[in-house]
Amino acid sequence: MKHPVGSGFVGEIEGLGLVDLVQFACLAGDDRKLSVLSEDNRGVLYFSDNEIIHAEFGELTGEEAFYRIMSWPSGTFSMLFASTNVRTIDSSWNFLLLEAARRIDEQYKSKMPSEEESLLPKVLVVDDSRFFTKAFIKLFEEQINAQVVGTATNGREALKFLEMQVPDLVTLDMTMPVMSGDVALKHIMIRSPAPVVLVSNFNDQHYSRMMDFMRYGCVDLVAKPTSPESWDLIGKRLQYLLLNVKEFCVDNVSRAKKLKPVDPATKEQPEKKAEKLLLILGGLGGMLELQKIIPALQYEHDMSVLVLQNMYPGIEQYLTAYLDNFTKYTATTSLQTNKLLGGQCLVGNCHGRREVIISDDGIPVLTGPESDDGMQLIDTDSLLCSAAEIFGTALTVLFLSGVKQNMKEGMEAVVTHGGKIILQDPDSCLLPRSLEELRALGMEECSLKPEEIAPYISNGISSGTA
Missing domain, CATH: 3.40.50.2300 (Response regulator)
Structure with a gap:
């Protein structure tokens, strides 16, 4: 029995899929029109005598229009009693739904990454x-x-x-x-x-x-x-x-606190050769930790701080200028000077072959060019051995996150000459594995979180154990 147009209830149903709506319309047996809207796309399906007889989507009609409409994941619909004299579909509704499901499955698989x-x-x-x-x-x-x-x-x-x-x-x-x-x-x-x-x-x-x-x-x-x-x-x-x-390990990373500027007028001009050396080597993740360590270091007029950080070429001058605002040490780049002077923080890129030697005027200097491409990592063994030979017990070496070079020989030289090695605690590192490997060698004096490093070093300096 056909229902007269306009009879029955009108309302909204959420959570139904198009398959449910099509099955309902086919099983009802009435002449019906299902209009579907998904984003800017609009499609229409017509039903009569328990079958789908016509579909429209843009310029498409028939089965291809039906399959395009059935591929939409969500949208709104209206289902009204209506009829049409146009017939563009002859396949059974069971076949159409199975074929639509197959095409959707193929489409999904094609979008899945290989x-x-x-x-x-x-x-x-x-x-x-x-x-x-x-x-x-x-x-x-x-x-x-x-x-x-x-x-x-x-x-x-x-x-x-x-x-x-x-x-x-x-x-x-x-x-x-x-x-x-x-x-x-x-x-x-x-x-x-x-x-x-x-x-x-x-x-x-x-x-x-x-x-x-x-x-x-x-x-x-x-x-x-x-x-x-x-x-x-x-x-x-x-x-x-x-x-x-x-x-x-991004979860290991903690923000550095806002730094307090140092009055430039209170800084001493470095002039005399360094009697002590704090050598800091940093890899990926190390630049953040430098902002926690350098400003917190106790100033020593006879100690030089040498920072060699793995970073993109050209950053060293900006990192140096930034650190110089917040430390009593006079920060300068290795491109400006190679002298290791007391009260100076020398910043360079961790690339190329570098060594510490004594110049003709008796001042320790950092030698060796940086690599042009900024990719060839430093020969750490050569650097550590030369620094250990010159500074001996007055050498402290600090390794920060991401230092990846093989440096067993250099570390042995530091320890043999009475210097000390400090590691950043791997659990606080962005890139911890390399620090874990260094710790496995068992040559460090201690492993510390970044916030603990400056007080520890400054304590050792004041007590004369550096």
Whole structure:
């Protein structure tokens, strides 16, 4: 019996799938019209005598239109009593539903990443520039062999993405609309901790803000490319990060406190040769820890602090300028001087072959060029052996997160000459495995959390045991 148009109830039902609606319409046996709306797509199905007789979707009609409509995951519908004289479908409704299910399953499988793709590092690119976003996608997928799983034009979009998926690495622009990079980074480290690398223009105007990103928990900092050569350089650096990213322990990382500036007028000008040396070697994750250690060190007029940190080429001058604001030591780069003077903090990149020798005027100096590509890591054995021979019991060596070189010979030289070795506690490291391997050698005096290191060293200096 056919129901008159307009009779029955009108209402809303949530949670029904299209299959349920189609089955209901077919089993009812009436002439009905099912209109479906999903986002901007609209489709229509017609039923008569327990069968589907016609489907419309855009310019498509018949079975292909039916399969397209059935592939929609959600939407709204209305089902009315209506008839049509057009018939474009002759297959049974059971066959149509089975075929629709098969096609949906194939479509889902085609979108699933292959086994090879699923093993690739996953990256989220956050930048408001379409040009840089496209260029980074090309760089990651063609040169680095990584998978860009998402993009965002501001911090808010990045946070929404990270609520659903945490990638292996996030590249973050500094200045963006809606939510800037530093605000986004603070939220990321609290809500969805992930390895974040800052992509920034290096300049003297905002170097302090750049370094604040490291203080908030960035794992690395790279320059925004401006030439084919710089694209090649950033590609090598990002590839280096992704080779290590699976070992990152982001939950180990704690933000550095806001630092208190030192009055430049209170600083002494370094002039005399250093009688003691604090040698600090840092890898990935070490730059953050330097901001906790250097400003907290007790000033000693006869001690030189030598920092060799694995970082992107060009950062050393900005890291040096930043640290100089917060320490009584006069911070300078190894590009400006190679002398190891008392009351001076000399900062350089952890690349190339470096040694400590005594110059003709009797002053200890750091020799050896840095590598041009910023990738060849330092020959640590040579550095440690030469420093141990010159400074002996007045040498303290501190290893920070991510130091990866084989340095057993150099460490033995330090201990043999009466120097001491301190390790950052692996449980506080972004990249702990290398520190765990060094600790297994059993040559360190102690392993300390970053906040404990400066007081411990300063205590040893004051008591004359350094």
